[in-house]
Amino acid sequence: MKQKNKGGVQARQQAAGWAFLTPATLLIFLMSFYPMVQAFITSLKTGSSANLQWAEPLFNNYSRMFQDRMFKTAMGNTFLYLIIQVPIMLVLAILLAQLLNNKDLKFRGLFRTMIFLPCATALVSYAIIFKTLFATQGLINSWLVGIGIVKENINWLGQPGTAKAVIIIALLWRWTGYNMVFFLAGLQNIDYSVYEAANIDGASGWQTFWSITVPLLKPVIVMTGIMSINGTLQLFDESVNLTNGGPANTTITMSHYIYNNSLGQGVANFGYASALAFVVFILVAVLAWINMKVGDTRD
Amino acid sequence: MKKVFAIALVLCMLMGATAAVAEKLTVSAWDANFNIPALEAAAADYKANVDPDFELEINTVSGSSDVENDMTTAGSSGDYSNLSDIVLFQDHYIQRYVADYPDAWVSLEGADINWDDFGAEKLSYSTINGVHYGVPVDNGTAIFAYRVDLLQECGYTIEDVTGITWERFIEIGEDVYAKTGKYMLSMDGSGNDLPYMMLQAEGLSQFKDGEPFITQNEAMVKIISLLVEMQQKNILYLANDWTGYTDQTIMGDQVAGVMNGNWIIPTIEQVAENSGKWEITTMPTLTGAEGYAANGGSSLYITANCKNPDLAKKFLAYTFGGSTETYDNALRNGGVITCCISAGQSDVYQEGVDFFNGQAIYSKIVEMGSHVPIVEQNDYHYTCRQYIGAAIQEILMGSDVETALQNAEDQLRFAMGL
Numbered sequence: 179m180k181q182k183n184k185g186g187v188q189a190r191q192q193a194a195g196w197a198f199l200t201p202a203t204l205l206i207f208l209m210s211f212y213p214m215v216q217a218f219i220t221s222l223k224t225g226s227s228a229n230l231q232w233a234e235p236l237f238n239n240y241s242r243m244f245q246d247r248m249f250k251t252a253m254g255n256t257f258l259y260l261i262i263q264v265p266i267m268l269v270l271a272i273l274l275a276q277l278l279n280n281k282d283l284k285f286r287g288l289f290r291t292m293i294f295l296p297c298a299t300a301l302v303s304y305a306i307i308f309k310t311l312f313a314t315q316g317l318i319n320s321w322l323v324g325i326g327i328v329k330e331n332i333n334w335l336g337q338p339g340t341a342k343a344v345i346i347i348a349l350l351w352r353w354t355g356y357n358m359v360f361f362l363a364g365l366q367n368i369d370y371s372v373y374e375a376a377n378i379d380g381a382s383g384w385q386t387f388w389s390i391t392v393p394l395l396k397p398v399i400v401m402t403g404i405m406s407i408n409g410t411l412q413l414f415d416e417s418v419n420l421t422n423g424g425p426a427n428t429t430i431t432m433s434h435y436i437y438n439n440s441l442g443q444g445v446a447n448f449g450y451a452s453a454l455a456f457v458v459f460i461l462v463a464v465l466a467w468i469n470m471k472v473g474d475t476r477d
Numbered sequence: 478m479k480k481v482f483a484i485a486l487v488l489c490m491l492m493g494a495t496a497a498v499a500e501k502l503t504v505s506a507w508d509a510n511f512n513i514p515a516l517e518a519a520a521a522d523y524k525a526n527v528d529p530d531f532e533l534e535i536n537t538v539s540g541s542s543d544v545e546n547d548m549t550t551a552g553s554s555g556d557y558s559n560l561s562d563i564v565l566f567q568d569h570y571i572q573r574y575v576a577d578y579p580d581a582w583v584s585l586e587g588a589d590i591n592w593d594d595f596g597a598e599k600l601s602y603s604t605i606n607g608v609h610y611g612v613p614v615d616n617g618t619a620i621f622a623y624r625v626d627l628l629q630e631c632g633y634t635i636e637d638v639t640g641i642t643w644e645r646f647i648e649i650g651e652d653v654y655a656k657t658g659k660y661m662l663s664m665d666g667s668g669n670d671l672p673y674m675m676l677q678a679e680g681l682s683q684f685k686d687g688e689p690f691i692t693q694n695e696a697m698v699k700i701i702s703l704l705v706e707m708q709q710k711n712i713l714y715l716a717n718d719w720t721g722y723t724d725q726t727i728m729g730d731q732v733a734g735v736m737n738g739n740w741i742i743p744t745i746e747q748v749a750e751n752s753g754k755w756e757i758t759t760m761p762t763l764t765g766a767e768g769y770a771a772n773g774g775s776s777l778y779i780t781a782n783c784k785n786p787d788l789a790k791k792f793l794a795y796t797f798g799g800s801t802e803t804y805d806n807a808l809r810n811g812g813v814i815t816c817c818i819s820a821g822q823s824d825v826y827q828e829g830v831d832f833f834n835g836q837a838i839y840s841k842i843v844e845m846g847s848h849v850p851i852v853e854q855n856d857y858h859y860t861c862r863q864y865i866g867a868a869i870q871e872i873l874m875g876s877d878v879e880t881a882l883q884n885a886e887d888q889l890r891f892a893m894g895l
Contacts, residue, residue, distance in 0.1 A: 247888055333717065425666055425874075446549045446553065
């Protein structure tokens with residue numbers, strides 16, 4: 179009797195758990211997994227989107243990619259943004275978080291808000307503002323000429339090197355504050371007594387940072403790392419709105435190229451676009467897996 | 478109770494919908510300063526002269542790509558129920574869209590339109606396998622507008638730049654830049670409107686027998702070299718993007734010449750203090766003959782969602798099929814120039830335009846439009862344009878002409894699946 183009752187409570191608890199999980203699970207299946215499977219099926223097809231036929235051979239869209247110079251350019255650009263922007267951004271975010279975590283700092287709330295605020299701006303509008311700032315007749319040029327750093331206006335968005343630099347600067351501005359908030363949350367979970375103990379042992383600020391803060395923040399670093407890699411590999415708005423992939427497609431990203439293949443230029447090549455999207459998906463998965471393995475200290 | 482109320486509501490809506498269908502058409506179009514006034518003029522014309530109960534609901538979208546994306550999504554899903562009865566569609570895209578989504582369009586067979594009354598080049602876009610699908614709204618004829626006051630300052634007249642070779646154009650352009658600091662020509666660096674128009678003026682296309690015709694096309698190679706030379710000699714200014722082209726170079730008063738489809742005229746007219754200083758003429762060519770080309774433009778098409786295609790055909794045939802009243806008001810209110818030859822002979826078209834030094838530019842444009850050679854079109858027009866634009870920029874960054882054009886051709890062939 180007693181035994182039975184206990185089982186009943188457990189079963190009821192489990193049922194409640196499942197009840198809570200079911201809506202989210204169903205939604206994820208419906209909104210995420212089902213489209214993924216459909217996208218994979220589409221990636222094996224070719225032809226007009228109203229009348230898709232199986233590709234011949236089946237993986238033609240995938241093998242075709244190896245001859246696609248545009249996709250290679252797009253992939254190169256995306257990885258360039260990733261390799262340069264993500265480390266700079268994460269280091270900056272940790273340093274800023276460390277600074278703003280200082281209990282004696284005045285106006286902490288104000289500074290935190292100011293650094294986080296770029297995150298609240300819409301992607302399109304900030305990209306357009308950056309475009310205006312870095313225009314040939316824009317504010318940045320008039321400042322640089324005004325203080326005498328450059329002699330004449332630079333066509334920032336008209337040259338491949340500087341255009342890429344502008345995209346990276348824009349990304350840093352937009353996302354550093356966002357990552358900083360995660361680090362701040364992580365820092366507040368580190369007990370102040372740990373720092374006190376280090377202080378008594380005579381550790382310098384630098385030593386404290388490297389031996390206490392960074393190891394204890396590792397889970398947060400891994401998480402922000404995965405999110406940033408994921409976000410950068412799917413970079414779209416900046417490429418479209420800031421440079422429109424130009425000049426001469428030298429700043430185009432993978433997602434932008436996928437868009438151009440599906441809706442961008444009136445050429446609805448959904449089969450090939452889905453295949454490209456699947457390659458990005460696999461890249462994100464592999465990089466996230468490596469990141470988790472590197473960041474995982476458990477044996 | 479609630480249920481009864483809901484059913485009643487649904488019934489009301491259904492009845493409302495069926496009642497409204499009879500004399501009403503919906504149309505999706507872009508550009509509140511250009512195409513919309515033309516549609517309003519047509520609706521008013523039809524209402525006043527044919528059917529007082531007629532109603533045209535105009536859905537203004539932000540750009541041509543909105544309509545293209547609507548058609549792509551509707552065509553892909555096979556669900557046309559959200560489309561307007563009539564859509565405005567870009568000429569260069571329509572062939573591919575009809576090929577990809579044949580069921581999404583209704584042909585104009587049986588419409589009472591005298592097709593011989595339209596510019597043949599314009600109709601070559603909207604005619605697919607001999608069947609007419611679209612009624613032209615505007616006229617894409619290219620103009621070359623010059624600042625005659627600046628030309629005069631340098632000792633030239635509009636006649637001196639009419640019917641000349643591009644080499645001569647470069648000589649004059651160098652002179653004009655040296656004396657006035659203004660560029661003779663500008664364009665956005667990512668498009669290739671210039672090579673397309675220059676090639677059409679030679680009677681050639683970027684495609685031949687359905688394949689890219691770039692590296693083997695001597696005229697094309699020559700034109701690209703000329704454009705690079707012009708850029709290096711400060712005759713051609715390449716802005717970073719389209720807004721840079723319109724706002725910075727034209728409205729920013731940096732140029733002494735503008736060459737594009739005549740829809741660029743409202744942009745030129747934005748600089749009010751230059752009124753009376755412009756005139757238009759034909760394009761230079763490689764041989765020195767007068768060059769005629771067209772660029773851009775769009776037509777109206779009936780979609781598969783149209784419940785009353787006969788009314789739509791009747792409306793289009795009566796108005797844009799040749800009504801002087803529609804076209805006169807479209808010109809007055811929106812600056813839309815027709816490619817309908819008889820409508821272009823009305824009095825409004827003969828009037829001189831103060832901004833263009835009293836020149837009767839509208840009748841001139843209609844006349845120029847009748848000379849535009851028909852060249853081979855391809856579904857990959859915009860893809861080609863993008864790669865040619867990239868090639869020009871590669872050359873300006875130091876690559877040689879042959880390699881850059883070969884690259885463009887290879888990538889275009891790849892995109893076309895050749």
